Amino acid sequence: MISESVLVELQNILGREDVLTAREILKTYSYDGTSQWTHEPDAVVFPRTAEQVSAIMKLANAHRIPVTPRGGGTNVSGGSIPVLGGIVLCTTKMDKILNIDRENFTATVECGVVLMNFNTRLAAEGLFFPPDPQSFLAATIGGIVAENAGGPAGVKYGVTKQYLLGLEVVLPTGEIIQLGGRTVKNVVGYDLTMLFCSSEGTLGIITKAEFKVNAIPPAKKTILAIYDDVAVAGENVSLVLKSGVTPAKIELLDNWLIHRIEEASPLGLPGEADAVLIFEVDGMAEAVEKEADKIIEIARMNGAREVRPARDQDEANRFWMARRAGFAMIFGRAPTVLAEDVTVPRGQIPALIRKCRELSRKYDLEIVVMGHAGDGNLHPSVLTDIKDREHFARAEKAVEGIIEAALELGGVLSGEHGIGLEKQRFFRRALGPTVTDLMKNIKSLVDPNNIMNPGKIWD
Amino acid sequence: MISESVLVELQNILGREDVLTAREILKTYSYDGTSQWTHEPDAVVFPRTAEQVSAIMKLANAHRIPVTPRGGGTNVSGGSIPVLGGIVLCTTKMDKILNIDRENFTATVECGVVLMNFNTRLAAEGLFFPPDPQSFLAATIGGIVAENAGGPAGVKYGVTKQYLLGLEVVLPTGEIIQLGGRTVKNVVGYDLTMLFCSSEGTLGIITKAEFKVNAIPPAKKTILAIYDDVAVAGENVSLVLKSGVTPAKIELLDNWLIHRIEEASPLGLPGEADAVLIFEVDGMAEAVEKEADKIIEIARMNGAREVRPARDQDEANRFWMARRAGFAMIFGRAPTVLAEDVTVPRGQIPALIRKCRELSRKYDLEIVVMGHAGDGNLHPSVLTDIKDREHFARAEKAVEGIIEAALELGGVLSGEHGIGLEKQRFFRRALGPTVTDLMKNIKSLVDPNNIMNPGKIWD
Structure with a gap:
């Protein structure tokens, strides 16, 4: 629980209208694009500037209050669910497209800009941002960077990190830092821009991003x-x-x-x-x-x-x-869907699909397969119901089988959805203790009080 | 100085023929592709496996001996010069191309493979590795990754990091770790692969790399x-x-x-x-x-x-x-060449060139400009002579002027050469204290005894 005095301080930073604690609001911010977890925050705040984000982080850090960043809430691995309560820092009011540089093919955008709005503005200049997650109607730039979003266009155009040139980040301790720059070629010390990309909101709040963008092909x-x-x-x-x-x-x-x-x-x-x-x-x-x-x-x-x-x-x-419409059709057919995101070297796609069918028979479950065949990133979805314990247990077994198969085929746990809450239990097994500990030590270095989106990735 | 007993231990790990201490050998490994620094190591070692690298690092870490990794020695920012003596770990005997996967467009190579040999083998399969540093005849994969090498093809194809999928790295404390994987889509925790890319040999020894490669255009x-x-x-x-x-x-x-x-x-x-x-x-x-x-x-x-x-x-x-032939012509015309590597948003190229001419007149020096106009990465080269103190002082002033101009134009210190010894004095000014300290703290975490290529980037 957040104390009354902290709430007053948050109101002093943001104004009363941007600090929400009404029960129905907290419920709205208790879930994301997954269907198996919910947890209510104690407050939802809507900063408009990096300075406000900084003040919020300093306050939260002083009082050891968990802060979960959230944009459109379209995360599909539980990453934006405030599992330990505390503050949901919602970026949707930081929604300015600050610059589109037609000459240099770059764009500067705030974290709360919706991907579709970004692409609409770019299109007017004959440009586009290639990564195309299916959540583009609502997903925001902060989440797109923090999850290193992909999509169908990955086979030719790669993923978000291939377009990310620079970032403004507010650290968990409140410092505002600038990383990277405005050029593709940039080798000035360690590539911290890439450390924050795909960090799933656990290392800081991304407030601004500088992207390389492409000309729309004729x-x-x-x-x-x-x-x-x-x-x-x-x-x-x-x-x-x-x-x-x-x-x-x-x-x-x-x-x-x-x-x-x-x-x-x-x-x-x-x-x-x-x-x-x-x-x-x-x-x-x-x-x-x-x-x-x-x-x-x-x-x-x-x-x-x-x-x-x-x-x-x-x-x-x-x-x-x-x-x-694929995912909508799948989610419409079952109360709970375990939407997998494994990725294999693309030559192994037939083997992975065979394995999914085998698991479907073995556990007597519907497993739907769709995805990005061009880059080996498949989304086998297991249809189940979390309230039917026996069925859900079989579904979880099937997911384990899919993940094991992907790793055996030379693949990885997650291609574009991230670890979040969904794949925590497989994380250490996939990466081993030395690499896991190295990541956790970097986390401790940047976020000594573990207030930044705690409970994710490895907990 | 390395003690006799440590030399014996190195010989036990590698065999006598792969531990060299003869004076003329040490001299050979005292310089790189720059023309202003030299420093001799105490020993040069040639491991053939990651396990041998691990044993060397454990030994060096226990005895606090500096280790400087080196491949072809083509570094152009002083990165492979053993400024504090100790061991030069030369990777040229780890030169196997382990796998070319025509189906998945990936390749697995050891760190000591020369870029040209890699591309020759790829060409036989109709493939190529796009980054094309001008040092391709001698530069090795470990350095190409550690420096995030670029080249002329950057304008269309980007730089090394856009092709890097996974790494095997030996940490300064001796652990052998596997990072990333074999797929473009891969979001499993922090992107440590990118942390080691462009780390200039200060975080560990890269022993193996997995790359995405492209089909040769028809x-x-x-x-x-x-x-x-x-x-x-x-x-x-x-x-x-x-x-x-x-x-x-x-x-x-x-x-x-x-x-x-x-x-x-x-x-x-x-x-x-x-x-x-x-x-x-x-x-x-x-x-x-x-x-x-x-x-x-x-x-x-x-x-x-x-x-x-x-x-x-x-x-x-x-x-x-x-x-x-450009660089050869430049280096052939002066005893010392300060080859700059600033990068600006490409719309600013004319402004940067104007500035170089202004500085040339102001300091009465020859400044030659060539480079990768397509991505704003220019190499203005200042012709001078380190033995002529007054002339060299003017040349250094001119370099400062070029760097200041680049930063003012929205650019960065280095596009593809790295910081090494060359740009240390500009580093903190360019990145600020918070970001510099964050990088140094990550370095301390990974290399607690500061044995891994010490004296570079920020010292």
């Missing part, structure tokens, strides 16, 4: 390919990439999702199809045409049941809507 | 453009990039270098020309043609005195040889 094209066997789809991914073509996106949907799509907004996909791949190529028009032709040829020659190049942007949008 | 084309005014060249760079074309390389040579080229291997460049830009575009043949045409058109319409598309690969090679 042309793009979408191709949908249907397969009777998901293993053939996996091989097609490898064949396309080996041919020298790097599509912007290669997404995979399994048979379960094909059925849901046909129920919701039919694309005429055959019910018995085992998998669908959706490719997008982008770049100069001439290259796009040639690359699209290559993909179509490879798919047709190598076992695809049917290949459909989108006739126009309208049809392409319909294909992509089906993909984007 | 076509490329080179264009040389000649300008009467370097400011017009700078504007041309911006115009090309704003047009949506991202060349693989955009290199700049100034009037001084134009004269040297005409003396050494004439390309018929006019002696009164103020600057030359060399562009390379790569990708699918159709796109390359179109992009090359766009560059030619932009240059011709916007003030270039002459534009020469290379007629064939032979002529392209001649253009690039001239660029590559």
Whole structure:
């Protein structure tokens, strides 16, 4: 619990209207994009400047009050849930796009800017920020950096860290620091910008970010390919990439999702199809045409049941809507969904999918597979109900099996969702004690009183 | 000095032939790619495995002996000079390319592999590692990672950190750790891989690296453009990039270098020309043609005195040889060269060049400017002689002026050469005390006895 005097101090820093403690508000900030945890904070605060964030952190640090940073609350590993109570520091009022530098292809943005708004403003200048998490309608820049967000475009464009040039961060002890800069080439001491990227809000509050942005490619094209066997789809991914073509996106949907799509907004996909791949190529028009032709040829020659190049942007949008609706369809079908995020070297995708099916049979569960086939980042989702203890226990066993399989196949625990609360129990096993302790020691160095998003990653 | 008993222990770990202490050997390992510092180590050792490196580090840590890692010794900021004596740990016998995974576009290499050998092996598979420091004939992977090497290709392809997926590192205390993995998407705790990248050998010995590699683009084309005014060249760079074309390389040579080229291997460049830009575009043949045409058109319409598309690969090679010979020509003309490495937002290149000319007049010195115009990373080189005290003092003043100008223009101290010994005196001023102390505290955490490449970055 936060004392009355601390609340008064918070009000002095922010004004009364930006310190909220009403019960219904606390409930609103007790959960995120996951479906298995909730915990209410004692207060929710809305700073507007780095100086205010600094004052809040100094106060919290002096009183040992946990602070959990939160933007749009779209985290999918429990990272923005205030599991130890205390303060939720909500960044949504720090929402200014400070600069778009058309000449240098850089942009400076505050932490609370919603990704979609950022991209809308960039688009007016012919620019875009490539990482495209499916939460783009609500996810904010602070979380995108703190989680090193990815998305479908990862196969060609990489993830957030590839675009991050500099940061303004408020440390748990209240100092405001500037890291990195405005240039891609920058080797001035240790790369602390990258230390804060993917730190899941445990090392400080990101208040501002400087990004490299790209010019919007003049042309793009979408191709949908249907397969009777998901293993053939996996091989097609490898064949396309080996041919020298790097599509912007290669997404995979399994048979379960094909059925849901046909129920919701039919694309005429055959019910018995085992998998669908959706490719997008982008770049100069001439290259796009040639690359699209290559993909179509490879798919047709190598076992695809049917290949459909989108006739126009309208049809392409319909294909992509089906993909984007994927998670909503999954979450709509079960009270609790354990949405996995393992990543394997992409050649191992068929093996990982086989393993998911085996686990589905073994534990008698529905496991839906979709994800970013181009970079090996799959999201097998286990449908369950946390209130049905026996069912949920089987679901947790299946998740363990998926994670073990991914690690055995040369992969990692999490590709883009982070550890948060979800994967804590696998963390030390995956990284070993020396590396885990090194990370914990860095955490202690930066946050000696462990007030910054405590209870996450390794606790 | 290293005691006789420690030498015997080193011999027990490595065998007698891999522990060298002869005077002429120590002299060989007393310098690097810079021309102003030398310091002899007490011993040079050549481990072949991570386990041997671990045993060496445990021994050195127990006896508080400085260890300076070194590969090809091509460092250009003094990073591989053993300024406090002790052991030079030379990685050149750890030179195995362990795996090239054509399917996943990844490669696993030991730290002592020479970049050129790595690229030769990759080329046989149709692959390449994009960062292209000019030291590629001798630079080794460990140094390339520890310095986060860049090069001309940075404008399109970024720098080493964009390709680094995982590392094996031996800590100063001897533990062997594995960081990162084999996938681009990987968010499992803090990004320690990036902490070791650009750590300049001060946090541990990198023994193995896992890289993302690219498919060799099917076509490329080179264009040389000649300008009467370097400011017009700078504007041309911006115009090309704003047009949506991202060349693989955009290199700049100034009037001084134009004269040297005409003396050494004439390309018929006019002696009164103020600057030359060399562009390379790569990708699918159709796109390359179109992009090359766009560059030619932009240059011709916007003030270039002459534009020469290379007629064939032979002529392209001649253009690039001239660029590559740049540093050799500069170093051949003066006993000491202070080769700067500042980086500015690329729109500020003309301003930085103007400043260099102003400083050249003010201090009556030759300052040659060349570098990677596409990403704002310039290498103004001040020609001087460390033995002529008065001249050298003026040269140092000029370097200070260049660095101050770069920082004022929104740039950074070093784009790709690192801090090493060269820029220590500017370090704290550039980063401020809080960030400097944070880095030093991380160093103390990882290397409690300060044995790992001591005397660098901030000392």
